[in-house]
Amino acid sequence: MSSFQGQMAEYPNISIDRFDRENLKARAYFLSHCHKDHMKGLRAPALQRRLECSLKVYLYCSPVTKELLLTSPKYRFWEKRIISIEIETPTQISLVDEASGEKEEIVVTLLPAGHCPGSVMFLFEGDNGTVLYTGDFRLAKGETSRMELLHYGGRVKDIQSVYLDTTFCDPRFYQIPSRGECLSGILELVRSWITRSPYHVVWLNCKAAYGYEYLFTNLSEEFGVQVHVDRLDMFRNMPDILHHLTTDRNTQIHACRHPKAEEYFQWNKLPCGITSKSRIPLHTISIKPSTMWFGERTRKTNIIVRTGESSYRACFSFHSSYSEIKDFLSYICPVNAYPNVIPMGTTVDKVIEILKPLCRASQNTEPKYKPLGKLKRARTTALDSEEEEDDLFDDPLPVPLRHRVPNQPALHREVLPTAAVSPDQPEKLRQSTGCFIADSMQTSLCTNFIDCEESNSESEEESHIPVSSPGDPGPVTHQQKVAEEVPQWEVFFKRNDDVPDDGLENLPSSAEAGDAQSPQLFSDSDGESTHISSQNSSQSTHISEQGSQGWDSQSDTVLLSSQDRNSLETKGATSLNKSGYRPRINENVSASQTEQKDTQSDLKSRDPGVNIVPSAAEPTTLSSRKHIPQDTRLLNHSTNADSQSSSDFEIPSTPEAELPKQEHLQYFYEKLATGESIIVEKRKSSLLDT
DNA sequence: GCGATCAGGT
């Protein structure tokens, strides 16, 4: 549960995900997603009064969040005061103090957070630096590096502070099976049951919260069976969700709820009350999505656990695991990181101890890497025997790869995201948030060294992925990016060894299911339980292809973009916020926003110029000041072959390409080393013969 | 009657 108090040290005039107490004075409000623990005070009389008095105060959120919020009558009073901002569309907002007329400009960019429909992270850029509020998020390793607007000049932006979802920021939660792995596990369990007869039904015992929709849509897609839910009016403008849901109880997949649902289930009664179909009794299993986690060294990652004769728990998480958080933060590498959540059973201090080493030292704007001695040696050619670790940097890399150097090309707008933090900032931060300040003394040399290493490997691994297919609504720079990139072995011949693979048993086919009431392929939860295990990347790619075929064959409506079909996890994370769940409604926001919506599949809609929304008495104007570099290609970093990947954004193999054999590589290397010409027999290697 | 808070449940 979020304990973020609503305000960020750098921009205290805005409030995010909190609407009570101090936040009642905010000049603008932001809502990252539609979960109640992020909406405290949002419908309180105090705030309603504030709205009536201050006609220039608005709530900013994603279009989906706006739609979900306004579905509830309790929040209807917000109707005229919400401005939805498209994902990945930098938007300028004027923060005006209505009493003094004082004005502050800020640019906000919504980035998909992968937590639930409409969930976003907020990237704020203004005079006090660039800050990122993650809200709640689940991003697999490498997804961060694909967010164009987190980057500038081929590097991650210089981010002063990150306000971070630390729900699972504890080594206990080292890994959580990826979205795709969890989904395929659940798919197989459901398949094994509902294919037995039309009277075999599953009940998905989901909590009352947004976030299970991608499970529903994928199940529906896979089996051509709509999911029974209590309500679906909130999705009335999201056809790609709506089409997979039904209020007709006559279906084999239920996600309906009832206060006495568990009791009902004991009596083979579904929450919606039915026990039979055509007077033939139903055979029901329950599947309870819940977070399951595994330690660093755990290799078994069971996704389904049987908890009773007809009950299963299935792995499912809305939040990033410990390693995903660390990947995320070390990639962003902010000056400060503040936990939004203190996980149960841990303390603020412990969380801070984890975050600190992943941040820059707050006083070292220019990171100093441990192997500086190497640079000195390179110039003086003097040997420096006392520092053995220098040898780790054989290649002269005098410039930090990750961080923007102080004088990067300035953004062509009035906000300068370079840190303008005064020396007293740390104290201010401590006071205003009561949270963590990255301490330069302790992040020290070692930290920077580690960070450099990790950033290199991660960027290398993730930065050359052609995520965008022509015509899809990805950021405009994607295509340029792909074209400019130099092919890398790692891209086209993706290893499988970065996903824990312990010789998993493959799932038996559903035909194996015997006569018993429960599927046989899962044993009980008494310790010997084996289950659907974590699958390697090729399997998850395979599943996604099945899904893709389903889309093609089954529906005349394209519900997900081609990009979203690339993997199951893409459906789960990205489409939640992007084209997949984009409401169709037209909103009266501003000329610029409407234009964005109407041309969403057009590259023009990805024009990286900053939108301006009418805030605080500003008349709507259209601006397209460019500030995003043409070349957003990431830098080449070195590979970390052992890095764990929990992503399902696995790099698709080039069709018909095969991993080169060791002996072939050896041959090539030898030839290259001796300068001989390479004669390629049989299979021509397009990567080597240029 | 409403909201805030807490305890307890899933």
Next chain:
DNA sequence: CACACCTGATCGC
């Protein structure tokens, strides 16, 4: 397997 709710009791206005 620890989320994001729900319900109900109590207190204050």
